[in-house]
Amino acid sequence: MDESGTLVASPPRSAKLQVEGLSAYYGSKQVIQDLSIDFDDKSVTAIIGPSGCGKSTFIRCLNRIHETVPRARATGRVLLDGEDVYTIDPVRVRRRVGMVFQKPNPFPTMSIYGNVASGLRLNGVRKPALVQERVIRSLKQAAMWDEVKEHLDAPGVSLSGGQQQRLCIARALAVEPEVLLMDEPCSALDPIATSKIEDLIFDLKRDYAVIIVTHNMQQAARVADKTAFLYLGKLIEYGDTKEIFERPKVKLTESYITGRFG
Amino acid sequence: MKFDRDTRRKLFSHVVSVACLLCVGIAIIPLGSILYESVLKGIVVINWSFFTENQPLPCNPQFQSGCQFGGIFNSIEGTLLLIGISAAIALPLGILGGIYLSEFGRHRFGDSLRFFADVLTGVPSIVVGIVVFSLFFLLAQQGLIPTNYTLSVLSAGVALSFIMIPIVARTCEEALALVPNSTREAALALGVPKWKAVTSIVLSTGRSAVMTGALLAIARATGETAPLIILDAGSQFSFQPSAGLHQPTSSLPFSIYNWVQSAYPNWIADAWGATLVLVVLMLGISVAARLALRNKYGEGGVV
Amino acid sequence: MSHGPTVAGVTPPPHRRRTHPGDLIFRGLSGGSAVSVLAIFVLSIILLFEASRDSLSRWGLPFLWGQVWNPNATPLSPIVFGALPAILGTLETSFLAMLIGVPLSIGIAIFLTELSPGWLRGPFSFVIELLAAIPSVVFGIWGALFLVPYMGTQVDPSLAATIGRVPLLGAPFAPSPVGYTGDGSLTAGIILAIMVIPTISSVSREAFKAVPNDLREAALSLGATRWETTRLAVFPYAKRGVLGAITLGLGRAVGETIAVVLVIGNSYTIAKSLYAPAVSIASWIANTFGESSGLEREGLLELGLVLLGISLIINVVARLILRRSVFTEGMGT
Numbered sequence: 001m002d003e004s005g006t007l008v009a010s011p012p013r014s015a016k017l018q019v020e021g022l023s024a025y026y027g028s029k030q031v032i033q034d035l036s037i038d039f040d041d042k043s044v045t046a047i048i049g050p051s052g053c054g055k056s057t058f059i060r061c062l063n064r065i066h067e068t069v070p071r072a073r074a075t076g077r078v079l080l081d082g083e084d085v086y087t088i089d090p091v092r093v094r095r096r097v098g099m100v101f102q103k104p105n106p107f108p109t110m111s112i113y114g115n116v117a118s119g120l121r122l123n124g125v126r127k128p129a130l131v132q133e134r135v136i137r138s139l140k141q142a143a144m145w146d147e148v149k150e151h152l153d154a155p156g157v158s159l160s161g162g163q164q165q166r167l168c169i170a171r172a173l174a175v176e177p178e179v180l181l182m183d184e185p186c187s188a189l190d191p192i193a194t195s196k197i198e199d200l201i202f203d204l205k206r207d208y209a210v211i212i213v214t215h216n217m218q219q220a221a222r223v224a225d226k227t228a229f230l231y232l233g234k235l236i237e238y239g240d241t242k243e244i245f246e247r248p249k250v251k252l253t254e255s256y257i258t259g260r261f262g
Numbered sequence: 263m264k265f266d267r268d269t270r271r272k273l274f275s276h277v278v279s280v281a282c283l284l285c286v287g288i289a290i291i292p293l294g295s296i297l298y299e300s301v302l303k304g305i306v307v308i309n310w311s312f313f314t315e316n317q318p319l320p321c322n323p324q325f326q327s328g329c330q331f332g333g334i335f336n337s338i339e340g341t342l343l344l345i346g347i348s349a350a351i352a353l354p355l356g357i358l359g360g361i362y363l364s365e366f367g368r369h370r371f372g373d374s375l376r377f378f379a380d381v382l383t384g385v386p387s388i389v390v391g392i393v394v395f396s397l398f399f400l401l402a403q404q405g406l407i408p409t410n411y412t413l414s415v416l417s418a419g420v421a422l423s424f425i426m427i428p429i430v431a432r433t434c435e436e437a438l439a440l441v442p443n444s445t446r447e448a449a450l451a452l453g454v455p456k457w458k459a460v461t462s463i464v465l466s467t468g469r470s471a472v473m474t475g476a477l478l479a480i481a482r483a484t485g486e487t488a489p490l491i492i493l494d495a496g497s498q499f500s501f502q503p504s505a506g507l508h509q510p511t512s513s514l515p516f517s518i519y520n521w522v523q524s525a526y527p528n529w530i531a532d533a534w535g536a537t538l539v540l541v542v543l544m545l546g547i548s549v550a551a552r553l554a555l556r557n558k559y560g561e562g563g564v565v
Numbered sequence: 566m567s568h569g570p571t572v573a574g575v576t577p578p579p580h581r582r583r584t585h586p587g588d589l590i591f592r593g594l595s596g597g598s599a600v601s602v603l604a605i606f607v608l609s610i611i612l613l614f615e616a617s618r619d620s621l622s623r624w625g626l627p628f629l630w631g632q633v634w635n636p637n638a639t640p641l642s643p644i645v646f647g648a649l650p651a652i653l654g655t656l657e658t659s660f661l662a663m664l665i666g667v668p669l670s671i672g673i674a675i676f677l678t679e680l681s682p683g684w685l686r687g688p689f690s691f692v693i694e695l696l697a698a699i700p701s702v703v704f705g706i707w708g709a710l711f712l713v714p715y716m717g718t719q720v721d722p723s724l725a726a727t728i729g730r731v732p733l734l735g736a737p738f739a740p741s742p743v744g745y746t747g748d749g750s751l752t753a754g755i756i757l758a759i760m761v762i763p764t765i766s767s768v769s770r771e772a773f774k775a776v777p778n779d780l781r782e783a784a785l786s787l788g789a790t791r792w793e794t795t796r797l798a799v800f801p802y803a804k805r806g807v808l809g810a811i812t813l814g815l816g817r818a819v820g821e822t823i824a825v826v827l828v829i830g831n832s833y834t835i836a837k838s839l840y841a842p843a844v845s846i847a848s849w850i851a852n853t854f855g856e857s858s859g860l861e862r863e864g865l866l867e868l869g870l871v872l873l874g875i876s877l878i879i880n881v882v883a884r885l886i887l888r889r890s891v892f893t894e895g896m897g898t
Binding site for chain 1: 368369442444445446447448449450451452453454455456458459462463466467469
Binding site for chain 3: 271272274275278279281282283284285286288289290292293295296299300354355356357358359360361362363365366367372374375377378379380381382384385386387388389390392393395396397399400424427428431455456457458460461481484485486487488491492495515518519522523530533534537540541544545547548549552
């Protein structure tokens with residue numbers, strides 16, 4: 001089990017994503033304050049904190065989708081394999097850093113197949129054979145190939161909420177990202193659909209750096225190798241999930257985890 | 263005493279209800295009368311040749327024999343040409359403009375463009391007609407274009423496009439505003455440039471509403487008459503492709519306007535026939551567009 | 566780049582936003598298209614000024630209150646152009662249209678939002694919307710061939726015989742010494758009233774619909790009747806929107822051309838009677854432009870400039886009124 005891996009001192013792993021002095025704003029309102037953190041490759045990192053603490057804004061800065069909101073901006077550095085994403089084309093950043101949103105958002109006019117293929121097609125992959133191969137692989141990775149293989153032409157929005165969310169994960173995986181950001185991916189789902197997504201997240205970390213925002217602490221404890229606690233736009237504590245939940249070093253973290261606020 | 267007062271209040275409320283119902287009734291009467299008159303008087307001239315023949319020579323059976331009813335072929339042809347020209351100008355500009363307002367226009371400049379577009383939809387179409395006349399006239403005066411374009415199907419098409427652009431832009435913007443933001447973000451998060459995300463994902467999601475708006479704008483241009491009186495004041499002949507776009511044409515609304523003012527029975531009869539055709543066309547488009555909008559978004563909001 | 570802690574209140578410079586070249590082109594292309602709206606607007610004003618330059622300088626401001634339109638010089642009457650009959654005719658017909666159309670439209674809007682049973686609402690509002698789809702030339706032919714004869718033989722004589730006999734107030738309806746042709750300001754006003762109904766009633770309906778339901782429920786729970794609820798809870802809230810709707814309708818009435826030119830009679834005089842042939846700015850341009858040339862054509866262009874000015878003022882006011890109320894977010898035509 002991987003859980004044991006977190007107990008013994010893990011070998012130094014290269015940081016996939018390093019955040020240095022990140023601040024984010026909506027207009028003149030600052031929602032992330034000078035935040036620095038490193039994310040490991042091939043592992044799951046959870047970001048927890050009370051609602052309004054800036055968790056979502058924070059990961060939206062990592063693939064530069066934050067800046068698409070009018071009057072929103074960010075400062076600081078986000079290094080992807082040592083290269084600052086704020087110096088490269090945001091479109092290329094987003095191809096390498098995929099994202100899954102809070103509410104499942106399949107493209108309403110597209111079929112299941114079309115949804116998964118959309119990223120490839122829009123990025124200029126024209127060969128049908130290649131597209132098909134990647135679609136099948138992504139649907140398998142998202143653990144939904146067996147459910148949908150008979151009706152790939154059905155509209156994406158005809159699926160159930162949990163299936164839609166896995167479809168969105170498959171859609172994100174199809175463009176072969178290196179990092180996968182998940183913004184409370186289960187908040188709109190029922191417990192059964194949630195557990196399926198959690199199993200999926202567990203599988204995904206073999207290939208990707210997964211960063212998941214959640215307001216559900218049990219979920220963080222279940223899926224994450226490391227956990228970061230954010231409060232009022234600041235990083236309060238960051239460490240191995242087990243440490244954070246069993247022996248938090250900061251009083252604030254402890255009171256949040258024990259449910260005294262949030 | 264108290265009971266009396268309440269009864270009176272209730273009674274008054276009912277009286278107002280009936281009065282308001284009456285208002286609806288009064289508004290429906292002219293619509294009914296218009297439909298009744300155009301069917302009654304239009305149906306008599308409508309047959310196959312009414313659609314295949316050009317307009318007749320004016321004729322009064324009291325003094326002449328062998329009066330012909332002719333048809334509206336050249337009018338339909340002119341209307342189609344006008345729609346073609348105006349749509350070719352207004353749809354790309356209007357839809358692109360609507361995209362700008364919806365996808366980039368969330369700032370003060372966007373607001374003022376929106377405001378101007380709304381004000382422009384209220385400018386009388388006769389004014390648009392003389393504006394375009396002035397445009398072509400002054401350009402011709404400067405020697406930039408030949409004089410014979412001033413009164414032609416081309417200038418009239420340009421005038422109709424001026425009327426359509428703000429309508430198309432605003433309806434397109436409204437249509438795209440209905441596309442949820444999460445769809446935009448999903449596309450951007452796949453590493454797609456914004457222009458591609460907008461043209462392929464956002465536009466295709468709002469496609470039917472955009473097309474409905476375009477259709478309503480085309481309908482509006484089809485029924486527009488005032489600019490044609492100024493710019494494209496009719497022709498009894500068919501369009502000659504070899505003669506180019508600087509020839510005048512007729513059109514359904516212009517023919518109706520022209521024939522109504524004459525004293526010739528065959529023209530008056532044809533005017534009713536053309537009216538019936540136009541009314542059926544316009545109501546058909548309008549009903550179809552509204553049903554399409556309603557199915558998708560509950561209720562169509564375009565006036 | 567340094568990343569020291571930021572001082573609260575001081576916002577550091579944001580990242581440079583590198584825009585994708587495709588995005589830059591797309592933004593420019595769509596922005597240019599959107600600006601075409603502004604260009605048409607500005608162009609209209611400049612072009613009309615430019616094209617009527619000689620007329621503007623020759624007649625000056627008195628053009629606005631001149632009463633004669635004479636394009637042909639005779640020894641007794643020189644060439645002169647004045648806009649007053651057309652301006653007054655425009656105002657008169659629009660005023661009549663509002664007088665008739667506004668109560669009807671508001672009645673319709675109140676009925677459809679507040680009073681109508683649910684099953685009637687759909688069909689009724691559908692029919693009112695159909696009225697908006699009828700092109701003005703159809704109103705024109707119906708007006709010229711049906712309404713004008715009907716007014717001339719039935720309505721005008723009986724109005725003259727009844728209201729026309731009332732002293733003072735009945736003066737505009739006084740019997741006509743020259744008989745009744747059926748065309749004139751009254752007929753034009755009636756046609757315009759019908760034509761503004763869809764505009765005013767639908768924008769007013771939006772205003773009524775935007776009234777929060779708890780206001781209605783609060784009034785009803787106090788024992789107010791349906792009408793009292795409308796008057797006390799709904800109307801004050803929707804007042805602004807209704808005012809905007811009326812102004813929008815006025816703008817439509819002022820500029821309407823085809824339906825008016827076919828029923829107003831096109832006589833360039835300040836009509837003394839509502840039954841007498843009159844003229845409006847739009848109808849005079851439509852009626853005269855084709856045969857005009859030279860100075861008269863410029864005069865007509867100047868007349869068009871006056872109409873543009875009037876309609877711009879009305880529409881700007883309407884949009885300013887409507888912009889403040891939230892419900893008009895994205896209202897078209």
